[in-house]
Amino acid sequence: MPAILIVDDEEDIRELISVTLMREEDYKLIEASDGLSALRIARDKRPDVILLDLMLPGMDGLTVFRNLREDARTKSIPVIMLTARGRLEEKITGLELGADDYMAKPFSPKELMLRVRNLLRRTNPNQGGNVIVSGPFSLDKNSLKLLLEGTEIELTSTEFKLLLSMIESPGITQGRGDLLKKVWGYSDRIQTRTLDTHIKRLREKLGAHGNSIETVRGVGYRFLET
Amino acid sequence: MPAILIVDDEEDIRELISVTLMREEDYKLIEASDGLSALRIARDKRPDVILLDLMLPGMDGLTVFRNLREDARTKSIPVIMLTARGRLEEKITGLELGADDYMAKPFSPKELMLRVRNLLRRTNPNQGGNVIVSGPFSLDKNSLKLLLEGTEIELTSTEFKLLLSMIESPGITQGRGDLLKKVWGYSDRIQTRTLDTHIKRLREKLGAHGNSIETVRGVGYRFLET
DNA sequence: CCCTGCTGTGACAAAACCGTAACGATTCGG
DNA sequence: CCGAATCGTTACGGTTTTGTCACAGCAGGG
Structure with a gap:
């Protein structure tokens, strides 16, 4: 309210x-x-x-x-x-x-x-520009931290940007290219494992909620709304 | 309140x-x-x-x-x-x-x-005018002293301004540029170790509470609200 | 004038972060 | 069941950012 x-x-x-x-x-x-x-x-x-x-x-x-x-x-x-x-x-x-x-x-x-x-x-x-909330996730733009079920999880700036990009449009699949562009600023289609690596690191940090990041084969990833 | x-x-x-x-x-x-x-x-x-x-x-x-x-x-x-x-x-x-x-x-x-x-x-x-209190910290603008758990800690004027800048907005990250501007009056982005050095000195003086100053990598520092 | 404490600076060390390559695992169509 | 494409995982080196230290300039008080 x-x-x-x-x-x-x-x-x-x-x-x-x-x-x-x-x-x-x-x-x-x-x-x-x-x-x-x-x-x-x-x-x-x-x-x-x-x-x-x-x-x-x-x-x-x-x-x-x-x-x-x-x-x-x-x-x-x-x-x-x-x-x-x-x-x-x-x-x-x-x-x-x-x-x-x-x-x-x-x-x-x-x-x-x-x-x-x-x-x-x-x-x-x-x-208010500072905190994005989605289900049990609470992203704080100030401290670049994720508050998940009462525990703070530290994210690096890249991880934060990546998670933010996905969490902003929950349930919507974002193409690999889109994410690369949003987070890394790449414009071209690029063959790289970088995105995957960061997704993995994110999933790792999310722990039990790691499966909130769903991979859509051939397209990209999407964040499941809870 | x-x-x-x-x-x-x-x-x-x-x-x-x-x-x-x-x-x-x-x-x-x-x-x-x-x-x-x-x-x-x-x-x-x-x-x-x-x-x-x-x-x-x-x-x-x-x-x-x-x-x-x-x-x-x-x-x-x-x-x-x-x-x-x-x-x-x-x-x-x-x-x-x-x-x-x-x-x-x-x-x-x-x-x-x-x-x-x-x-x-x-x-x-x-x-409101003279003393800023945040958790166990009590900053006196008049004497430039910090009262922490009953003991007085002397701060230099730079240290005081720096701590004040952070403590005024607890929980909110202040960019390196912001702090440099507030404390030193710099306008441009400056590559300098000065800020870090003073942060270190502050942490030293805060002793066990030194970790109240948190570094947010790639952004700046923030003072943890208690 | 000397001493003392404060301040900024640069050099260096340490830590964090990031991208990449290599390779294994999985999926999917045929 | 096979092969190709795609994705996951791991390890590692390079880069960036931050921490630490020593030192010299400087101002102020005695």
């Missing part, structure tokens, strides 16, 4: 947003009324989207945003900025800084919902 | 407090029923507030409090004392020793909540 952090100091606005969003989708909503706690929550909970009002007591909204973008833990979380209509300069600054979307208050509920949904669709496919 | 340690030997009191606090805020609650485990938890988890009942089996509440204040790792954690109504002398002793607040049982839920909230608001901003 996607988590959404709402940062606004007016309680009824938060309430309004909550009701709007929950009407048609199932979100986990977190609220914050000031910048500091917003930053803290963003770091700890890593919501999927942040709705950030620019008018905040204490720390200004743009400052909050800058802080979000400076912290590696939060810099990839998409932010929708909210502000009173007409504050054009803020809008420009916000978008320049890399805000993902922008809405002027008062906004139409439907519009808000659509923007959030779009943003989620745009960013969610890879779950 | 603020963590709160509740120290009381009566389970239903702990329960009551938990329910009260969670009704309106999002806290992480930790419970302890005797003084010794309370001290241990306080050292290891560094809660943001401690609710300490003075009536405890074994080690007396005031003794627990004194111990908390003697340990560098816990001496700055605010403590709210709880006791049966009327034990005035205890109250005086407690406040003289430096308790941050005081409540007589039975207390009103609303009062408890307000006191906790106030205490958090009062102490959090200071902590």
Whole structure:
């Protein structure tokens, strides 16, 4: 379930947003009324989207945003900025800084919902960009590690890229050429055992789950969806 | 999310407090029923507030409090004392020793909540600015010193910046380039052993915790979250 | 001015990683 | 059942990346 952090100091606005969003989708909503706690929550909970009002007591909204973008833990979380209509300069600054979307208050509920949904669709496919989950597999792009049934498995960068290429399209066979191109950048058809070798090493590291990588004779390999 | 340690030997009191606090805020609650485990938890988890009942089996509440204040790792954690109504002398002793607040049982839920909230608001901003805590590590931006398991470790300014850069985003790999940029201000990709050398020196000073700095081959380093 | 501690650098060692060749095993069509 | 094609497995050497060390420049304090 996607988590959404709402940062606004007016309680009824938060309430309004909550009701709007929950009407048609199932979100986990977190609220914050000031910048500091917003930053803290963003770091700890890593919501999927942040709705950030620019008018905040204490720390200004743009400052909050800058802080979000400076912290590696939060810099990839998409932010929708909210502000009173007409504050054009803020809008420009916000978008320049890399805000993902922008809405002027008062906004139409439907519009808000659509923007959030779009943003989620745009960013969610890879779950915040850091962790890819498929069945019992959990690939962490940060540490190049695979989390499988509670144990960490270290992968080399090539192994990681290879597994990622397959796991991104579970159940779909990828030709040898495709994989070679994706992982190694080869363009031509190449006669080599390199791919096989790495597949073997992967299967080895996957242990009991090694058979999740299925070879399709004459074509390539595919990752079985669980 | 603020963590709160509740120290009381009566389970239903702990329960009551938990329910009260969670009704309106999002806290992480930790419970302890005797003084010794309370001290241990306080050292290891560094809660943001401690609710300490003075009536405890074994080690007396005031003794627990004194111990908390003697340990560098816990001496700055605010403590709210709880006791049966009327034990005035205890109250005086407690406040003289430096308790941050005081409540007589039975207390009103609303009062408890307000006191906790106030205490958090009062102490959090200071902590956020100067001291970064992560697991057993406690980095003081003012003195450029690292407090690790009760012992002070002196760091040079470069070491400090480096450790800080990593510790600020625990669990997230920072590329060699990122670190070079953050700590040294380099903009280009530079072929240098400088980073490695300082990592080595850091690991050396961290002693047994040296392995908290993990190298991610081909990418950079990351600080393991505990 | 000297001493001390901090810093960056280069040389070298160690470790990790990768591709390749060689060969065995398997599959498949006839 | 046979042969060809394909895939799996193994071992090994070369390459890249990282760790370690010694040393010299440098700044600051006494």
